[in-house]
Amino acid sequence: MIRAFTTHKIRRTEELSSCLWDFRTLSASGDAPSGPVPSPIKAAVPGCWEAYPETANYRGRAVYSRKFVTDTEANIRLVFKGVSHTAEIMVDGQRVCGHYNAYTPFDAVLPCLKPGEHTLDVIADNSFSSASALHVPNDYQSYGGISRGVMLELLEDVYICRIHFTPVCKSVQTNQWSGKVQVCLVNLSEKPFEGDIELHIEGQPHKILPVEIGPKETSVLSCDDLPCRNVCPWSPETPVLYYLNAVLRDKASMREVDDLTERIGFREVRIEGRDILLNGKKLLIKGFCRHEDHPQFGCAIPFSAMQYDLTLIKDLGGNSVRTSHYPNDELFLDLCDEQGILVWEENHARGLSDEQMSNPNFEKQCEDCIREMVDAHYNHPSIYIWGILNECASHTELGRMCYKSQYELIRSMDRSRPVSSASCQFKTDICLDLPDVVSYNIYPKWYNDTPAAQYLAELYDWVQSSTDGRGKPFLITETGAGAVYGYRTPSRVKWSEEYQAQALEEQIRAVLAHKGCSGIYIWQFCDTRVCDDWFDKRPKTMNNKGIVDEYRRPKLAYEKVKELFRKLPQERTDV
Numbered sequence: 069m070i071r072a073f074t075t076h077k078i079r080r081t082e083e084l085s086s087c088l089w090d091f092r093t094l095s096a097s098g099d100a101p102s103g104p105v106p107s108p109i110k111a112a113v114p115g116c117w118e119a120y121p122e123t124a125n126y127r128g129r130a131v132y133s134r135k136f137v138t139d140t141e142a143n144i145r146l147v148f149k150g151v152s153h154t155a156e157i158m159v160d161g162q163r164v165c166g167h168y169n170a171y172t173p174f175d176a177v178l179p180c181l182k183p184g185e186h187t188l189d190v191i192a193d194n195s196f197s198s199a200s201a202l203h204v205p206n207d208y209q210s211y212g213g214i215s216r217g218v219m220l221e222l223l224e225d226v227y228i229c230r231i232h233f234t235p236v237c238k239s240v241q242t243n244q245w246s247g248k249v250q251v252c253l254v255n256l257s258e259k260p261f262e263g264d265i266e267l268h269i270e271g272q273p274h275k276i277l278p279v280e281i282g283p284k285e286t287s288v289l290s291c292d293d294l295p296c297r298n299v300c301p302w303s304p305e306t307p308v309l310y311y312l313n314a315v316l317r318d319k320a321s322m323r324e325v326d327d328l329t330e331r332i333g334f335r336e337v338r339i340e341g342r343d344i345l346l347n348g349k350k351l352l353i354k355g356f357c358r359h360e361d362h363p364q365f366g367c368a369i370p371f372s373a374m375q376y377d378l379t380l381i382k383d384l385g386g387n388s389v390r391t392s393h394y395p396n397d398e399l400f401l402d403l404c405d406e407q408g409i410l411v412w413e414e415n416h417a418r419g420l421s422d423e424q425m426s427n428p429n430f431e432k433q434c435e436d437c438i439r440e441m442v443d444a445h446y447n448h449p450s451i452y453i454w455g456i457l458n459e460c461a462s463h464t465e466l467g468r469m470c471y472k473s474q475y476e477l478i479r480s481m482d483r484s485r486p487v488s489s490a491s492c493q494f495k496t497d498i499c500l501d502l503p504d505v506v507s508y509n510i511y512p513k514w515y516n517d518t519p520a521a522q523y524l525a526e527l528y529d530w531v532q533s534s535t536d537g538r539g540k541p542f543l544i545t546e547t548g549a550g551a552v553y554g555y556r557t558p559s560r561v562k563w564s565e566e567y568q569a570q571a572l573e574e575q576i577r578a579v580l581a582h583k584g585c586s587g588i589y590i591w592q593f594c595d596t597r598v599c600d601d602w603f604d605k606r607p608k609t610m611n612n613k614g615i616v617d618e619y620r621r622p623k624l625a626y627e628k629v630k631e632l633f634r635k636l637p638q639e640r641t642d643v
C-alpha cells in the first residue's frame with residue numbers, strides 16, 4: 069500500500085512492493101557476494117534488513133532484486149518512496165539513478181523500454197562515511213533496506229509529474245476560499261505537444277487550461293484563482309478532505325493521456341503576533357515527537373502499525389506529531405490528514421555540530437532533502453509548519469549561514485506555511501531572527517535539575533529581552549525524561565517509570581501554564597533504537613524517553629500525560 073487513496077485512473081500503475089524480493093549482502097563496492105547473506109533469501113519490501121536475524125546488526129551494502137514484465141514498448145517510471153539510506157537503481161544491469169537519504173522519494177524514468185521481462189536491482193547502503201553528512205551515528209537508528217513502497221508506472225510521452233495546490237482563504241468569517249494550482253508537465257518525446265488539462269475539485273466547476281509544451285521540455289502551468297465554493301474547511305475537529313483531479317488531453321486525438329489525483333484540504337495557517345492561527349483560531353499544540361521506529365519493522369512501519377500509533381496519540385489527547393528528525397512516509401501523512409492530526413514536518417538533521425555542518429556534502433544533502441520533502445508533501449493539509457536542522461549549530465556563524473539559506477529555500481518553494489527549527493542553544497542561539505516561530509527543546513528535570521517553570525521562564529525572558537525572536541510564537545518542541553519500561557522503584561530515581569511520570573507532569577504543567585507558549589511536543593512517543601555508538605548513554609541501546617515502549621506498551625507516564633492533555637483546552641487563550 070503506497071497511499072491511502074487512488075492517485076491514477078488513466079495512468080497504468082503497478083505496485084512493485086508489498087511482496088518478497090530476492091535479497092543478499094554485498095561487498096563494500098561492486099557486486100561480489102559478501103557479508104552475512106551471500107546467497108539470496110526472500111525479504112519483504114517494504115522492509116528493513118534489521119528485521120532478519122542474519123542482518124539484525126548489519127551495516128553495509130545489500131541488493132534487492134525482482135523481475136517485472138512490460139507488454140509493449142513504453143516509457144517506464146520507477147518511483148521509490150524511500151530507500152535507506154543510499155540507493156543505486158539498476159535495470160537489466162544498467163545503472164539508471166542513484167539517491168541519498170532514506171526519508172525522501174525519488175524516481176527514474178526509462179524512455180521506450182522494450183517489452184518483455186526486466187530485472188530491477190536496488191542496491192541499498194546504510195554505511196557511515198564522510199560521503200553521508202546527515203545519516204551519521206546518532207541518537208536514532210539509520211536502518212538499511214527498501215523501507216517504503218515502490219511503484220512502476222507506464223507513462224505516455226507527456227505526463228503530469230506533480231500538482232501543488234495552495235488553499236487561499238478570502239474570508240474566514242464568511243468561509244470564502246479559492247485555490248492556486250501549479251501543474252508540472254514533462255514531455256519525454258522529440259515532438260511538441262498541444263492539448264489541455266482539466267482540473268476538477270469535487271463539487272466545483274471544472275477548469276480547463278491550455279497546454280503547449282516543446283520537445284523534451286518541462287513546463288509548469290498555473291491557475292491562480294480556482295474558485296472553490298461552499299467548501300468545508302479542514303481542521304483537527306473536522307478534517308474534511310477533497311480530491312483534486314487533473315486530466316491531460318491530447319488536442320489532435322482528444323484522447324485522455326494522463327491523470328493525477330491529489331487530496332487537499334482548505335485551511336490557512338497564519339502567524340499573528342505570538343500566535344499560530346489555523347483558520348483564524350489560535351493553535352495550542354499538544355504533540356509528540358515520533359521516530360519511524362519499531363523493533364520488528366525498523367523504520368518500515370506497516371500501515372496498521374502507523375494507525376495504531378495515531379490511535380494512541382489521539383487517546384493521549386494529542387493533536388500533533390513532530391516527524392523528528394526527517395520527512396515521513398506519505399502514507400502516515402495521509403492518515404494524519406484524515407484524522408486531523410497537525411504535523412510539524414522537518415528535513416533530516418539531528419544535533420550536527422559546526423564541524424559536521426562543514427562536511428562538503430552537508431548543504432547539498434540538506435537542500436535536496438528540503439526540495440524533495442516540500443515537493444512531495446506540499447498538498448497535505450495536516451502539515452502546518454516546516455522545520456529544519458534540529459539542534460544543529462545555531463550558535464555559530466557557519467551554522468547561521470546554513471539556517472538562513474535553508475529557510476530561504478523553503479520559503480522560495482512554499483509561502484503558505486511558517487518555518488521553524490528546534491533549538492537547544494540555551495541563551496546562545498544567534499538565528500532566532502530567521503524563523504517565523506521560535507522553538508526550543510528543553511530538558512529541565514532530566515539533563516539539569518532546575519524546576520521546569522523556572523527554566524522555561526528564564527529562556528523565554530531571554531528570547532524576549534535579548535533576541536530578534538521576541539514577539540514571535542514560541543513552541544516547546546521537545547521535553548521529556550527517560551524510563552526503562554517495567555522499572556518501578558520506591559526510590560523514584562531517574563530511569564524509573566515513576567520518575568518519568570513525575571518529571572513529565574512538571575514539564576507539561578509549566579509549558580501549558582506559560583502564556584507565551586503555543587504548545588508542547590513530548591520527547592518522545594515511543595522508545596526507539598539508537599546507533600551502537602550511543603550505547604553508553606542509553607540503556608538497552610534505546611532512547612527510553614517514550615511514553616510507550618518500543619512495543620507500544622504504556623508506561624506510567626501514559627495516564628499522566630493523557631490526564632493533562634485531555635484536561636487542557638484545545639484552543640489557546642489570550643496571552
Ligand code: ADA
Nearest residue numbers: 207418458459509546611613
Ligand atoms: C535532543 C534531540 C533528540 C533526542 C533527545 C534526547 O533534544 O533532539 O533527538 O536525542 O535530545 O533524548 O536527549
